[in-house]
Amino acid sequence: MTDTSRPRTISPSTSPSTATATTVRGADLGSLVQDALPLILDWLPRQRWFAGKGRPISALSPATVTLLPGARPGEPLLLHLLLRVEQRSGGDGGPVAAEVYQLLLGARSSAGSELPAAAVIGRISGGPHDGLLTFDAAWEPDLALRLLAFLTSENGSQGARLGPLRFRSLLGLELTDLTGPGATARIGTAEQSNTSIIYGDTAILKLFRRISPGLNPDLELSLALSRAGSTRIPAPLAWYEGDLPDSPDLPATLGLLQRFLHGGKDGWEFALTHVQRLRTDPEWQGTHDGHPSDHITGNFSAESFLLGRATAEVHLALARTLPVTVLDRSEIEAMADAMALRLDAAVLAVPELAPYREPLRRNFQALAASARDGRLLRAQRIHGDLHLGQSMRTGRGWALLDFEGEPAKPLDERRRPQPAVRDVAAMLRSFDYAAAHLLTEVPADDPGRRDLAVLAATWALRNRAAYCAGYAAAGAEDPVADPVLLHAMETDKAVYEVVYEARNRPEWLGIPMSAVVRLAEAAGR
Numbered sequence: 001m002t003d004t005s006r007p008r009t010i011s012p013s014t015s016p017s018t019a020t021a022t023t024v025r026g027a028d029l030g031s032l033v034q035d036a037l038p039l040i041l042d043w044l045p046r047q048r049w050f051a052g053k054g055r056p057i058s059a060l061s062p063a064t065v066t067l068l069p070g071a072r073p074g075e076p077l078l079l080h081l082l083l084r085v086e087q088r089s090g091g092d093g094g095p096v097a098a099e100v101y102q103l104l105l106g107a108r109s110s111a112g113s114e115l116p117a118a119a120v121i122g123r124i125s126g127g128p129h130d131g132l133l134t135f136d137a138a139w140e141p142d143l144a145l146r147l148l149a150f151l152t153s154e155n156g157s158q159g160a161r162l163g164p165l166r167f168r169s170l171l172g173l174e175l176t177d178l179t180g181p182g183a184t185a186r187i188g189t190a191e192q193s194n195t196s197i198i199y200g201d202t203a204i205l206k207l208f209r210r211i212s213p214g215l216n217p218d219l220e221l222s223l224a225l226s227r228a229g230s231t232r233i234p235a236p237l238a239w240y241e242g243d244l245p246d247s248p249d250l251p252a253t254l255g256l257l258q259r260f261l262h263g264g265k266d267g268w269e270f271a272l273t274h275v276q277r278l279r280t281d282p283e284w285q286g287t288h289d290g291h292p293s294d295h296i297t298g299n300f301s302a303e304s305f306l307l308g309r310a311t312a313e314v315h316l317a318l319a320r321t322l323p324v325t326v327l328d329r330s331e332i333e334a335m336a337d338a339m340a341l342r343l344d345a346a347v348l349a350v351p352e353l354a355p356y357r358e359p360l361r362r363n364f365q366a367l368a369a370s371a372r373d374g375r376l377l378r379a380q381r382i383h384g385d386l387h388l389g390q391s392m393r394t395g396r397g398w399a400l401l402d403f404e405g406e407p408a409k410p411l412d413e414r415r416r417p418q419p420a421v422r423d424v425a426a427m428l429r430s431f432d433y434a435a436a437h438l439l440t441e442v443p444a445d446d447p448g449r450r451d452l453a454v455l456a457a458t459w460a461l462r463n464r465a466a467y468c469a470g471y472a473a474a475g476a477e478d479p480v481a482d483p484v485l486l487h488a489m490e491t492d493k494a495v496y497e498v499v500y501e502a503r504n505r506p507e508w509l510g511i512p513m514s515a516v517v518r519l520a521e522a523a524g525r
């Protein structure tokens with residue numbers, strides 16, 4: 001059993017090396033963190049989850065430091081850190097903005113198990129901790145299991161406390177097997193904005209990396225959907241939260257433990273498998289005459305229908321348990337204005353968008369005009385960042401993952417009720433992305449490219465239609481019945497994607513740009 005009785009936290013307002021530093025097996029926590037900071041400073045910007053890439057860090061300091069006890073002699077230390085990272089935006093003279101990131105810091109002196117290069121933060125050189133190896137403990141199975149012990153402890157359901165950290169379990173003792181002899185932990189390998197640790201094949205813990213005060217929508221919506229009896233999400237099992245020194249009354253969600261969907265197929269990979277088969281299937285190659293017939297669009301549309309139905313079920317469940325509002329004229333106009341402003345900012349960031357600005361704006365103006373004509377809009381809590389990669393096909397049907405919303409947006413914006421069709425539009429974009437993979441690696445002068453382009457467009461159309469049909473079949477509002485809203489939402493998402501791709505995957509920019517062209521043409525009609 002872990003010792004939860006002696007929190008050891010260093011206040012950010014004091015110098016960790018002199019103030020509340022606590023001696024643990026000879027190691028002074030405060031000075032240990034202080035010695036590790038230069039190593040963390042070098043390591044942090046290289047992490048996929050670090051959102052401030054490309055801007056120098058002007059200050060790095062621990063906001064909280066908590067020892068997670070439980071190390072036997074010779075075993076590594078496990079420290080929970082909330083790190084305050086200051087960066088200037090817009091060059092040297094720009095304003096300083098601070099973000100908080102979560103790090104599980106492991107520290108050991110002996111060799112121990114081999115760590116992947118990505119996990120190694122560095123070896124401290126000089127001073128009382130000379131030679132101590134520091135690392136990201138999420139990658140170290142024994143330390144990942146030590147963290148799990150707090151989430152699954154007997155005290156969990158009452159909220160075990162450890163300094164600024166509080167652990168809550170929904171299942172009490174049911175998960176203690178996971179931490180017993182033979183228990184395993186491994187890091188998730190999927191591309192993600194946070195870090196996930198998979199325990200056995202039973203549970204997955206998401207460590208949120210960029211931390212904002214308040215309830216993370218991923219936890220909030222998982223709990224709400226679970227309360228509503230939804231089986232379309234991995235059941236939440238436990239979570240932990242922490243107090244940030246600047247906002248002690250607004251605990252920040254730090255980690256969410258959920259049922260692991262063993263054997264589930266990632267929706268994006270699943271769709272790509274189908275799409276690739278279209279390209280390589282000899283039967284199709286032999287019969288194709290330039291006019292794709294139904295069978296060559298593959299059976300994925302049956303899956304798309306089911307995914308649409310699952311999405312609608314999630315929306316209906318959210319509307320049953322969380323507040324639903326009605327957006328009036330001024331609120332709809334404000335929504336359309338916000339879309340237009342995002343477009344303006346996107347044009348500045350990606351000049352290729354400029355020729356399409358006016359026609360795209362018309363899609364937003366049409367939405368505002370429909371409000372002036374007296375239309376209202378239902379708004380509710382939604383997923384907020386839905387795409388095929390956020391869905392998983394299991395033996396029991398489709399499940400949706402990651403209700404965090406777009407991580408770059410402030411938490412209060414992400415928690416605001418939205419028309420549910422925003423999620424639908426986002427998923428429609430994903431079918432376009434998957435279809436575009438029919439054309440990757442096909443040279444521009446390949447004689448078969450035109451046919452493939454027709455096939456890709458057909459695949460996207462069929463799957464988009466099937467998804468919307470499945471959505472409507474579940475009893476939710478039919479998304480295609482409101483083309484003005486759907487076009488505005490899809491345009492907004494495509495514009496977001498143009499900026500996202502220009503920044504992250506310039507070689508993929510053509511995918512959302514094709515949508516921009518299509519949506520601009522549609523606006524002209």
Ligand SMILES: Nc1ncnc2c1ncn2[C@@H]1O[C@H](COP(=O)(O)OP(=O)(O)O)[C@@H](O)[C@H]1O
Binds near residue numbers: 188190192195234262
């Ligand atoms: N409950 C789960 N069961 C199985 N795999 C999961 C589960 N939750 C997440 N994953 C896998 O981890 C990936 C990242 O999860 P996600 O919640 O999207 O993280 P992030 O918010 O960091 O992007 C998913 O795409 C999926 O492959």
Ligand SMILES: O=P(O)(O)O[C@H]1O[C@H](CO)[C@@H](O[C@H]2O[C@H](CO)[C@@H](O)[C@H](O)[C@H]2O)[C@H](O)[C@H]1O
Binds near residue numbers: 385388429430433
């Ligand atoms: O999953 P995240 O929350 O990190 O979302 C971001 O990355 C996504 C890519 O991983 C990005 O999604 C875009 O690319 C997908 C294919 O890789 C495609 O299916 C989506 O439709 C498309 O938007 C997402 O936009 C971004 O926020």
